[in-house]
Amino acid sequence: MKEIVVISGKGGTGKTSLTASFAYLGGKDVIVADCDVDAADMHLLLEPDFEEQEDFYSGELAYIIQDQCIRCGKCLEVCRFGAIKNLFNTYQVDPLACEGCGYCARICPTNAIINKKPVAGKWFISNIKTGSIMVHAKLGIGADNSGKLVAKVKNEAKEIAEDEFKDFVIVDGSPGIGCPVVSSLSGASFVLMVTEPSVSGLHDLKRLYELIKKFGLKAGCIINKSDINQQITDEIETFLKEENILHIANLPYNEDFTKAMTVGQTIIEFSNGNLKKQITSAWEIIKNELK
Amino acid sequence: MKIAIASGKGGTGKTTLSTNLASYLSEKETVVLTDVDVEEPNSGLFIKGELVYEEDKFKMVPQWVEDKCTFCGICQKVCNFHAVIQLGKMIMVFPQLCHGCYACSELCPESALPMIPKKMGILRYYKNHQLHFTESRLDIGEEQAVPLIRQTKDYINNTFSEDAIRIYDSPPGTSCPVIEATKDTDFIILVTEPTPFGLHDLQLAVETMKELKKQFGVVINRDGIGNSNVTDYCKAENIPLLAKIPNDRRIAELYSQGKLIYKDIPEFRQELDKIIAYIKTLKINRQA
Numbered sequence: 001m002k003e004i005v006v007i008s009g010k011g012g013t014g015k016t017s018l019t020a021s022f023a024y025l026g027g028k029d030v031i032v033a034d035c036d037v038d039a040a041d042m043h044l045l046l047e048p049d050f051e052e053q054e055d056f057y058s059g060e061l062a063y064i065i066q067d068q069c070i071r072c073g074k075c076l077e078v079c080r081f082g083a084i085k086n087l088f089n090t091y092q093v094d095p096l097a098c099e100g101c102g103y104c105a106r107i108c109p110t111n112a113i114i115n116k117k118p119v120a121g122k123w124f125i126s127n128i129k130t131g132s133i134m135v136h137a138k139l140g141i142g143a144d145n146s147g148k149l150v151a152k153v154k155n156e157a158k159e160i161a162e163d164e165f166k167d168f169v170i171v172d173g174s175p176g177i178g179c180p181v182v183s184s185l186s187g188a189s190f191v192l193m194v195t196e197p198s199v200s201g202l203h204d205l206k207r208l209y210e211l212i213k214k215f216g217l218k219a220g221c222i223i224n225k226s227d228i229n230q231q232i233t234d235e236i237e238t239f240l241k242e243e244n245i246l247h248i249a250n251l252p253y254n255e256d257f258t259k260a261m262t263v264g265q266t267i268i269e270f271s272n273g274n275l276k277k278q279i280t281s282a283w284e285i286i287k288n289e290l291k
Numbered sequence: 292m293k294i295a296i297a298s299g300k301g302g303t304g305k306t307t308l309s310t311n312l313a314s315y316l317s318e319k320e321t322v323v324l325t326d327v328d329v330e331e332p333n334s335g336l337f338i339k340g341e342l343v344y345e346e347d348k349f350k351m352v353p354q355w356v357e358d359k360c361t362f363c364g365i366c367q368k369v370c371n372f373h374a375v376i377q378l379g380k381m382i383m384v385f386p387q388l389c390h391g392c393y394a395c396s397e398l399c400p401e402s403a404l405p406m407i408p409k410k411m412g413i414l415r416y417y418k419n420h421q422l423h424f425t426e427s428r429l430d431i432g433e434e435q436a437v438p439l440i441r442q443t444k445d446y447i448n449n450t451f452s453e454d455a456i457r458i459y460d461s462p463p464g465t466s467c468p469v470i471e472a473t474k475d476t477d478f479i480i481l482v483t484e485p486t487p488f489g490l491h492d493l494q495l496a497v498e499t500m501k502e503l504k505k506q507f508g509v510v511i512n513r514d515g516i517g518n519s520n521v522t523d524y525c526k527a528e529n530i531p532l533l534a535k536i537p538n539d540r541r542i543a544e545l546y547s548q549g550k551l552i553y554k555d556i557p558e559f560r561q562e563l564d565k566i567i568a569y570i571k572t573l574k575i576n577r578q579a
């Protein structure tokens with residue numbers, strides 16, 4: 001079983017549309033993991049049935065039992081996150097500021113602070129229209145630990161893939177280079193970077209690849225909207241060559257990305273033209289690379 | 292006046308709006324623009340200015356002092372983030388996982404884990420006439436954006452006058468980095484696209500702003516693609532729709548070259564005027 005992680009550094013490059021297309025092309029052979037748990041969109045294209053769902057608990061939140069509090073203020077003193085407020089001589093926890101380190105509870109002389117494990121999100125196992133299975137999630141508002149939810153979704157998808165002898169897990173990652181991205185990269189067989197030829201696209205691609213190098217992972221790249229700026233497309237291609245990154249395809253700017261999404265379809269279902277052919281051959285290249 | 296420009300979905304035009312709005316406004320008044328999307332800071336690609344100041348940013352993490360350690364195990368026990376692990380006769384610290392709560396350091400009976408600074412990124416401040424631009428970039432491999440966002444906001448609060456309008460280019464999403472970027476602002480502009488992805492992620496961002504009890508409005512970017520569901524949603528939910536930036540290939544091309552849009556495209560400038568007019572009414576309300 002091979003794990004393909006699709007990421008982009010910069011948002012809005014067409015990562016989810018392409019991932020969904022590959023999932024459609026791979027059909028039953030591909031288990032899908034939507035690891036963009038902050039803003040998961042894959043379910044809008046793949047018609048999941050939300051067959052199984054489970055709460056995701058992560059981290060801790062301090063909670064002050066007012067009856068036991070003697071208003072000594074020690075909790076406020078030790079909190080490095082400004083999460084404890086004293087309002088009219090009542091100590092309270094700001095749940096959005098609390099990082100769940102548990103320090104206040106440990107030093108409270110009257111044990112008036114307990115740690116609650118809040119629901120940080122939900123995750124789902126769904127049957128999808130490709131005839132396969134998708135693992136996906138919804139992070140609670142402002143919840144911490146999205147990296148852990150990413151790990152949960154990914155590991156769940158991998159287990160299913162192994163149990164059912166599937167060839168591939170395809171992971172839709174999140175933008176950026178922080179904890180959710182690091183979490184989605186671990187254990188990848190191949191990283192597909194989706195970029196666009198803009199100053200931001202190139203800038204973010206370089207930062208992202210620096211991170212991928214730290215993990216020593218094999219990578220490939222699709223340049224989407226490649227005709228928006230030929231000069232930067234050339235620059236990206238040079239960068240790919242220098243870094244020995246597999247250049248998979250250049251896809252021209254095409255509003256079918258949006259049109260397909262508007263009717264809840266992958267590009268493969270929606271488009272009959274050249275775009276479909278190019279995405280299909282990109283998928284063949286990726287599969288070959290993983291043989 | 293502190294304004295954050297945010298979005299649920301990435302790539303909707305936060306940076307385009309932040310840089311153009313800040314630059315346009317600065318033709319008439321002092322503006323403090325800050326890029327707090329520290330994982331992928333892009334505003335600097337569009338704003339040219341003279342570098343005034345730069346400084347490395349550090350977070351505090353524990354460092355093990357072997358000679359003092361008695362291997363009592365308290366440090367490992369009190370760390371909720373598994374950043375301090377005892378392996379036989381060794382204490383290992385994983386700085387990427389450390390949130391800097393000081394629990395291990397201060398609860399160590401032997402003072403064997405003093406906190407030391409570890410570099411996590413760099414802050415730079417540029418000036419271009421009335422536009423003051425600051426960005427912070429997270430070092431590659433650092434996982435936590437929040438401490439750097441927090442320190443960047445502290446820098447802005449300590450460096451610039453409250454009178455100038457402040458604009459924060461925020462990270463995408465709805466989790467901790469966005470909360471940190473938006474929590475002390477007066478108004479949030481949510482940038483979205485009129486597509487199913489745009490709408491879905493906008494709804495998440497709206498939920499987040501309601502949770503934070505923030506005032507916010509929506510700007511639709513690439514208006515004309517997709518469908519009218521975002522507009523309908525804003526109407527139904529009574530969310531102010533501040534402007535609609537047309538879908539125009541020229542905008543995408545200028546953006547791709549790192550150029551500001553409003554200078555070349557009047558339709559774009561008109562939409563900025565609408566946003567500015569709205570912001571100014573907010574200002575009056577606040578003072579009243």
